[in-house]
Amino acid sequence: MQATDVNFLRYIPLLPLIGAVFNGLVPLFRGKKHSREMASWVACGVSAIAFVLSLYIFFRLTHFSPDKRLFQDIMGTWISSGNLKIHFAFRVDVLSSVMMMLVTGICTIIQIYSVGYMSEDPGYSRYFSYIGLFVSAMLLLVMADNLVLMFMGWEGVSLVTYLLVGFWFTNAEKARAGATSFIVNRIGDLGFLIGIFLLFAYMAPETGTFSFSFRDLAVLFTPEKLVELTRPVFLGFSLLEWVGLFFFLGIAGKSAQLPFYIWLPTASAGPTPVVAMIHAGTIAIAGVYAVARLHFLYAHAPVASLTIASVGACTALFAAIIAMFQYELKNLLTFATISQLGFMFVGVGVGAYSAGVFHMMSHAFFMSLLVLGAGSIIVGMNYEQDIRKMGGLNRSMKITYFTFLFGTLAIVGFPGFSGFFSRGNVLWMALAKGHPFIWFLSFLASIVTAFYMTRLLCLVFLGEFRADRKITAYLPEGEPTESPNLMTVPLICLAVLALVGGWLGISDLLGGYIGTKNYFYNWMSGLFGKTAFEGSTILFSENVSMSLSVMGLMVGAGAALFFYFTDGEKALKMEAELLQAETPGFKGQMFRLVFHKFYIEELYHAIVVKPVYLLSKQGLWVFDVLVVDGLTKLPGRVIHLFTRGVTLLQNGNVKVYLYGMAIGLVSLLTWLTITSSPF
Amino acid sequence: MTQSLDIFLILSLGLFAIGTVGVLIRRNALFVLMSIELMLNGATLALITFSRSHASSPDAATTGQVVVLMIIAVAAVQAAVGVALLVALYRSVNHIEIDKLGELKG
Numbered sequence: 011m012q013a014t015d016v017n018f019l020r021y022i023p024l025l026p027l028i029g030a031v032f033n034g035l036v037p038l039f040r041g042k043k044h045s046r047e048m049a050s051w052v053a054c055g056v057s058a059i060a061f062v063l064s065l066y067i068f069f070r071l072t073h074f075s076p077d078k079r080l081f082q083d084i085m086g087t088w089i090s091s092g093n094l095k096i097h098f099a100f101r102v103d104v105l106s107s108v109m110m111m112l113v114t115g116i117c118t119i120i121q122i123y124s125v126g127y128m129s130e131d132p133g134y135s136r137y138f139s140y141i142g143l144f145v146s147a148m149l150l151l152v153m154a155d156n157l158v159l160m161f162m163g164w165e166g167v168s169l170v171t172y173l174l175v176g177f178w179f180t181n182a183e184k185a186r187a188g189a190t191s192f193i194v195n196r197i198g199d200l201g202f203l204i205g206i207f208l209l210f211a212y213m214a215p216e217t218g219t220f221s222f223s224f225r226d227l228a229v230l231f232t233p234e235k236l237v238e239l240t241r242p243v244f245l246g247f248s249l250l251e252w253v254g255l256f257f258f259l260g261i262a263g264k265s266a267q268l269p270f271y272i273w274l275p276t277a278s279a280g281p282t283p284v285v286a287m288i289h290a291g292t293i294a295i296a297g298v299y300a301v302a303r304l305h306f307l308y309a310h311a312p313v314a315s316l317t318i319a320s321v322g323a324c325t326a327l328f329a330a331i332i333a334m335f336q337y338e339l340k341n342l343l344t345f346a347t348i349s350q351l352g353f354m355f356v357g358v359g360v361g362a363y364s365a366g367v368f369h370m371m372s373h374a375f376f377m378s379l380l381v382l383g384a385g386s387i388i389v390g391m392n393y394e395q396d397i398r399k400m401g402g403l404n405r406s407m408k409i410t411y412f413t414f415l416f417g418t419l420a421i422v423g424f425p426g427f428s429g430f431f432s433r434g435n436v437l438w439m440a441l442a443k444g445h446p447f448i449w450f451l452s453f454l455a456s457i458v459t460a461f462y463m464t465r466l467l468c469l470v471f472l473g474e475f476r477a478d479r480k481i482t483a484y485l486p487e488g489e490p491t492e493s494p495n496l497m498t499v500p501l502i503c504l505a506v507l508a509l510v511g512g513w514l515g516i517s518d519l520l521g522g523y524i525g526t527k528n529y530f531y532n533w534m535s536g537l538f539g540k541t542a543f544e545g546s547t548i549l550f551s552e553n554v555s556m557s558l559s560v561m562g563l564m565v566g567a568g569a570a571l572f573f574y575f576t577d578g579e580k581a582l583k584m585e586a587e588l589l590q591a592e593t594p595g596f597k598g599q600m601f602r603l604v605f606h607k608f609y610i611e612e613l614y615h616a617i618v619v620k621p622v623y624l625l626s627k628q629g630l631w632v633f634d635v636l637v638v639d640g641l642t643k644l645p646g647r648v649i650h651l652f653t654r655g656v657t658l659l660q661n662g663n664v665k666v667y668l669y670g671m672a673i674g675l676v677s678l679l680t681w682l683t684i685t686s687s688p689f
Numbered sequence: 690m691t692q693s694l695d696i697f698l699i700l701s702l703g704l705f706a707i708g709t710v711g712v713l714i715r716r717n718a719l720f721v722l723m724s725i726e727l728m729l730n731g732a733t734l735a736l737i738t739f740s741r742s743h744a745s746s747p748d749a750a751t752t753g754q755v756v757v758l759m760i761i762a763v764a765a766v767q768a769a770v771g772v773a774l775l776v777a778l779y780r781s782v783n784h785i786e787i788d789k790l791g792e793l794k795g
Contacts, residue, residue: 668713
């Protein structure tokens, strides 16, 4: 594939970085008050410019024929050692261009929302500085030309996640949540690094240079080389399988899949727009992008791909079940995100990369909408998050209600909304590619999704307002109020996107009736190639999958409506009863198991956190104090020993100095008198 | 003239010695400053004594007197600076006991 040089690509990730540095420095010179307005303009401005540039890149790409859709910007050699030669270069193909628009677009909308949401916060400029870094790191990740540069963006997003989740660092619990997200990501990233090393160890050619560039890597997969690479090397798996599995460790860490998902729920400690950014616009979707980016590798690693699909399907169902009976608004939405990420991995795992990326796109729309909507609710409720204390908000927060309704319809896959097309594609592909069990797990997950989202909608927006005096006392006239325009306008934009975003990828079966093509699939096929199917089976499986999905939606949503629409009070009372530890019976036990998230966090605490603490307190602490501290302090002690005599002269007492001067003067004069006297 | 020279020099030595002892034993920085003035006056007295006794003519003796007048003026300026420093010191630590000021130790 021929690449065209476009030498302003570098400014797209650079602009948000400049904005971030600017916003970080300005409060030092201009004081906090003046820098506020400037920070919002600068932050939103640079993101918007980056978005416009991304759009421009996209439209320029469309002018090229599908085999020439590749722009590059090589800024120079970054690392050069032996036959290893890594360029600092950006390369934009069909996948990167879509990701760039998605990241900059979603992040710009979220930043505009943040101007309203964070307006009272003392750390205003710092917040926008971090957000700029977030956008910049994510752009570096999606635009990088090689694995090593991508890894830099990859680490960048987890660093900024740490900074933003622990944004309110004076609260120890929130600071710890930031650390958790960072540490869990580190564990996964070790696997990612090992994958890079393995690739270098086995892929680097005997002669010539090795650049880690995605394009060069794909070229290295020649038929002769593939025979060698797909030979079993260890435990019956080929080298490519091992590389793919190690990469997936890092990917599962970033995208919060089993067993690394625990960092995402703790990450909801951050400000709500940040949570939306993490869920929909940046770090969580980075993993899905990485699989799609490495598709040439996963295409030859069936076991690794199947692992991805299975982990995805299990995560989708597992997280959806946990989300069924959560009461914290943001927490519930977090598990919804984890579940949706699972669907994306089903898509990319079964080899339908375009379907997975498409679901990522619609997820970005509806999930950022839902989380920002939740932020609007939380502000309206004066920072109350418990959905048991909400209800009837459709009367006081009309715009939030309608936009949230759009988001819900999209995530449950209501026909016509984006989730219907994108998740429908994923499920259909799982079935068409011959993975009925994975399809079944995902299908169950989508039923549960319909249940918990409908329950959430009913409990928050419908029925009676259930807040007690403690909350209503702080609300004007005892009722929640609609958020300012700065927050509702982004919601409306996202609601429109959640509806129409899916129309880009209407599959051929439905598109045949209304005369549209699967634009998204055609666009992506420039990179992923077209999937070959037998004509009849594919139509059959899409029919089956789609009709079953709609039925599943009706079952899940119907069950939730039956309990929570008719009488939310009664249903909540029933849940409260089941939550009581005394309630006997299987039903109560199951409910408590789900409510406590299967006790996974407690399990982690017992088998990972406690042993590490124990080891460091009992064993390593002694070593640290005796050996490390001792060695550091030794030179200081020795010098102090020699200088003790001299330090007495400088004891700070002026009198002593004066006496010294007087005695010295008198002695000097006496000596002079004696030596020069004539006697 | 020659007999009276000893008297003046002894007076100047006495002033200087009293000043030195005052600087060494007083705790209050204000008294230390005053003692320093005393030492200066002792030295100035010696200067003017020598200028008077060694002068070849009465006109030449006035040179020493002018220098002494200038020394007194400079001493006044220096005292003003010293007292201003003491006021600043008092404002920051609320006392001027020099024994208690020991922060500059190495």
